[in-house]
Amino acid sequence: MKRIIFINGPLGIGKSALANELSNLLGHTTECIDPDFYYNSSIGTFLLYGWPLQVNRFFITYFRGIVEERLQYKELIIPISITTEICKKEFLDYFREKTKVIHIVLETDEHTLLQRINCDSKRDKRYSIETIESNRRFINKNFEKDIHIDTTNKSVFEIVNIILEQYL
Numbered sequence: 001m002k003r004i005i006f007i008n009g010p011l012g013i014g015k016s017a018l019a020n021e022l023s024n025l026l027g028h029t030t031e032c033i034d035p036d037f038y039y040n041s042s043i044g045t046f047l048l049y050g051w052p053l054q055v056n057r058f059f060i061t062y063f064r065g066i067v068e069e070r071l072q073y074k075e076l077i078i079p080i081s082i083t084t085e086i087c088k089k090e091f092l093d094y095f096r097e098k099t100k101v102i103h104i105v106l107e108t109d110e111h112t113l114l115q116r117i118n119c120d121s122k123r124d125k126r127y128s129i130e131t132i133e134s135n136r137r138f139i140n141k142n143f144e145k146d147i148h149i150d151t152t153n154k155s156v157f158e159i160v161n162i163i164l165e166q167y168l
Helices: 015-026 035-041 043-049 057-071 085-096 110-119 125-130 132-142 156-166
Strands: 003-008 030-032 075-079 100-107 147-150
Touching: 003 015, 015 030, 015 075, 015 156, 035 057, 035 075, 057 075, 057 085, 085 100, 110 125, 110 132, 125 132, 147 156
Parallel strands: 003 075, 003 100, 030 075, 100 147
Antiparallel strands: none
16 A cells, blocks of 8 residues: 655745655655645646635645545655645545555744744745744644654754654
8 A cells, every 4th residue: 555644844844855855765666746836836726716725625626636646656745734624634634544644743943943934935934934823733733643753953864864763
């Protein structure tokens, strides 16, 4: 059975960088697919149905189809902020019922998160900063039994090694 590794956490914590590095190390049987890429490349289509992507049912359904298709051929790593009930139910919970899921939640202190957000030239800094607390509340309330990794003062490589050694 193919599995999906969800890398979750607040906006700006480093999910995509981590997921890409993990995918590279796991090799050709694993693929990282980033919903931000699909959402941003089709922004005109999906923006009408809601922003950010975590509240956009149309996009979640579309991306879920991409995941189902790719899952036939490879194990997947998906970096995504699962910070709304819609995204949790119609994406994470949906796949938990269909395949093996490893759900990893990345955490850090607020100072480190702000530094990461401010160093990311591609990020909507204002929105990322405004949603820090609501993202944390949702994640803490809904995923307390999932895998949590404190990324404070750790490099991407150190976090990848923790995942490889302890969870895969």
